[in-house]
Amino acid sequence: MTLSVTTAMVDLSTGRHELTTVPPEVVHAYLGGRGLNMAYLYRALSDHPEPRKLDPLGPENPLIVGAGLITGTQAPNAARFNVSARSPESGILGDSNCGGFFGAAMRKAGFDRLVIRGRAEQPSYLLLEEGTLSLLPADDLWGTDIHAAQEMLKARHGPGTVAAVIGPAGENQVRMAGIFTGKKNAAGRGGMGAVMGSKNLKAIVARGGPPIAIAQKDALRAIRLRQQEYLKNSRVIQVLGTAGTPMLYEVSNRLGAIRTRNSQENHFADSLNAEEIEKFSDKMLACTSCVVHCRHRNTLGGEGPEYSTVGLLGANLGIAATEQVIALNNLVNTLGLDSSSTGTIIGWAMELYQRGLITDELTGGPLLWGDFERVTGLIEDIAHRRGFGAILAESTQAVRFFPLEARDYLIAVKGLPQSDPHDVRYFKGFALGIAVASRGADHLRNRPTLEVFNLPDEVRARIYGRANDPDPTSYKDKGLIVAWSDDIYALSDCLGICRFVTHGFNSPHLLGYSHFQELVHAATGLEQDVDDLREVGRRVIDTERLINASFGLARSDDTLPKRYFNDPMPDRKTKGHRIEPEQFQHMLDEYYAERGWDAEGRVPAARQEEITRLVSSLP
Amino acid sequence: MLIHVRLAEPFWRAAGSRTLALELPAPATIADLLARLEADYPALKTEIELSPPLIFIGEMEAERTSSLAAGALVHLVWPLAGG
Numbered sequence A: 001m002t003l004s005v006t007t008a009m010v011d012l013s014t015g016r017h018e019l020t021t022v023p024p025e026v027v028h029a030y031l032g033g034r035g036l037n038m039a040y041l042y043r044a045l046s047d048h049p050e051p052r053k054l055d056p057l058g059p060e061n062p063l064i065v066g067a068g069l070i071t072g073t074q075a076p077n078a079a080r081f082n083v084s085a086r087s088p089e090s091g092i093l094g095d096s097n098c099g100g101f102f103g104a105a106m107r108k109a110g111f112d113r114l115v116i117r118g119r120a121e122q123p124s125y126l127l128l129e130e131g132t133l134s135l136l137p138a139d140d141l142w143g144t145d146i147h148a149a150q151e152m153l154k155a156r157h158g159p160g161t162v163a164a165v166i167g168p169a170g171e172n173q174v175r176m177a178g179i180f181t182g183k184k185n186a187a188g189r190g191g192m193g194a195v196m197g198s199k200n201l202k203a204i205v206a207r208g209g210p211p212i213a214i215a216q217k218d219a220l221r222a223i224r225l226r227q228q229e230y231l232k233n234s235r236v237i238q239v240l241g242t243a244g245t246p247m248l249y250e251v252s253n254r255l256g257a258i259r260t261r262n263s264q265e266n267h268f269a270d271s272l273n274a275e276e277i278e279k280f281s282d283k284m285l286a287c288t289s290c291v292v293h294c295r296h297r298n299t300l301g302g303e304g305p306e307y308s309t310v311g312l313l314g315a316n317l318g319i320a321a322t323e324q325v326i327a328l329n330n331l332v333n334t335l336g337l338d339s340s341s342t343g344t345i346i347g348w349a350m351e352l353y354q355r356g357l358i359t360d361e362l363t364g365g366p367l368l369w370g371d372f373e374r375v376t377g378l379i380e381d382i383a384h385r386r387g388f389g390a391i392l393a394e395s396t397q398a399v400r401f402f403p404l405e406a407r408d409y410l411i412a413v414k415g416l417p418q419s420d421p422h423d424v425r426y427f428k429g430f431a432l433g434i435a436v437a438s439r440g441a442d443h444l445r446n447r448p449t450l451e452v453f454n455l456p457d458e459v460r461a462r463i464y465g466r467a468n469d470p471d472p473t474s475y476k477d478k479g480l481i482v483a484w485s486d487d488i489y490a491l492s493d494c495l496g497i498c499r500f501v502t503h504g505f506n507s508p509h510l511l512g513y514s515h516f517q518e519l520v521h522a523a524t525g526l527e528q529d530v531d532d533l534r535e536v537g538r539r540v541i542d543t544e545r546l547i548n549a550s551f552g553l554a555r556s557d558d559t560l561p562k563r564y565f566n567d568p569m570p571d572r573k574t575k576g577h578r579i580e581p582e583q584f585q586h587m588l589d590e591y592y593a594e595r596g597w598d599a600e601g602r603v604p605a606a607r608q609e610e611i612t613r614l615v616s617s618l619p
Numbered sequence B: 001m002l003i004h005v006r007l008a009e010p011f012w013r014a015a016g017s018r019t020l021a022l023e024l025p026a027p028a029t030i031a032d033l034l035a036r037l038e039a040d041y042p043a044l045k046t047e048i049e050l051s052p053p054l055i056f057i058g059e060m061e062a063e064r065t066s067s068l069a070a071g072a073l074v075h076l077v078w079p080l081a082g083g
Ligand code: SF4
Pocket: A077, A079, A099, A100, A285, A286, A287, A288, A290, A291, A292, A293, A294, A295, A498, A499, A500
């Protein structure tokens, strides 16, 4: 089998598209998913006379939707696709990874990737079907929420239809709007839904098509069975499949590391423990080819909540009632909002109100911790850009409506609100991770989660390649472990494999480079050794650094929310911990050195030339 | 003396209960408590070996040698910090 990776170049302004094949050298270099998306994004920016002036909500911002190289195959948890563009939320690299069934459906329909430019004249959707692509009117869908849009599209196109849609938030170009492929599965981060809305694109629908071509079917099946057994023996996989990610809440809370009331506090109510969430769960759900089944179906009509949502729409807003937090989870998902950004931004506004930095005149009424009714109304208003909600719909950019001091209380990096509810002042590697993550404050790019285990020195040395300081609260060697995590997580995003089965994320007993190598070989026929695969991850991180450099980002942008430097954590085991600024700079130095970047965090010229040459062969 | 135990994921599943109340002869340490738990709940013994927990007495992290006071609430928490 000759591997052929396709990209449809779509122009919504003209309604035309062209199906292209990615040059083999570029496939070898980036594989697919996040990696190839970054190659296309960097290519688009290289063509732009002034990337800094590229309007994220303008027709020229490319919306790149790309499935992982082995998404939709029998490989374990190979469900993911990435959506990338210049982020309207942060103004920098925007990239969001999503599970569910859409990635596989898109590949089956004959498309590995779409690069969507322009703006449709009227509300429209794209239909991918049996290798054909059509642009169809969506006037009747415009204004519908996530569930209604998906149901209408399923009814229209029949069984096997899978749709990636935006809700009212995306239509209204709310800067933290996501793209949803189910009741909860979302490309949530960075406002990719707003980019889609700015293009008048309500949905991308995939259906039909032959099975995805596999180089060595029997070998892949055998590898799948073996890796499945290996994964199922992992304790973390077993527990994720019963309790889901909410189990992480109790751990962080007991440590005193749950972002509470905009990180003024660091622990919250036990009513948000996994056992309480579980009372509202009637089933565990899965994505394509998943061996874990980590997602709750809740009895209030939605899916989730995940740990991040529990923390950020619960503890971060002072809301303790389990049922209320689940209701808020369902609401943001129905309207098409990213729960992480929404919870962070509302928490920020609540603290500004608490401090008298904003008043009823701006907010339209009291904004008090724990006020479920007010938060419910505010989420609706954000999605529809009404009243004070229209200001918060600007996400971190709402800072322009507030006094200057407001930025001191914003829990964001590079314009992106922090994704997860873990207060990173204690684990120094976590802090470095969100400071350098290419899309802004985000744990899924590089969180060195093994820091929480007391792993023996020799095991740590084997994992990270050399001896390193086992103390998670020291600043030493954190550059090494964050760079290591960067690389392997980037690779799994290129392949389309879920983070929950990727080596180093919650466990050292998950799928690593050699597992990935055998999967890639059997699924595609590509001959890549482990070093080649490592290099793919490194190249993706370098490409992302170049993308952000083209938006003007520099070392000074690799930083943390002011509170993490200034305010010690108030309670529990983490009490007294904060990030010491000078030590933080040493961590950055070490991280840049690990990455082979110069002291300013710049990618070496030779690598830049290599990447420029590779992407220049893309259409 | 009466000691209360709170078991987080995944420990409670092995014991069949989220909370336990145990009578231990005073004086007692965390090691004594764990020995008693492991004797009473063999599945929990396996779980603790597989996934060594973080242990807290109230809000303070504890060691195996930490002393227990009557009425103490001990938490067994699995160290995980992903997302
Ligand atoms: S572990 Fe969860 S998020 Fe990952 S593929 Fe399975 S169900 Fe989807």
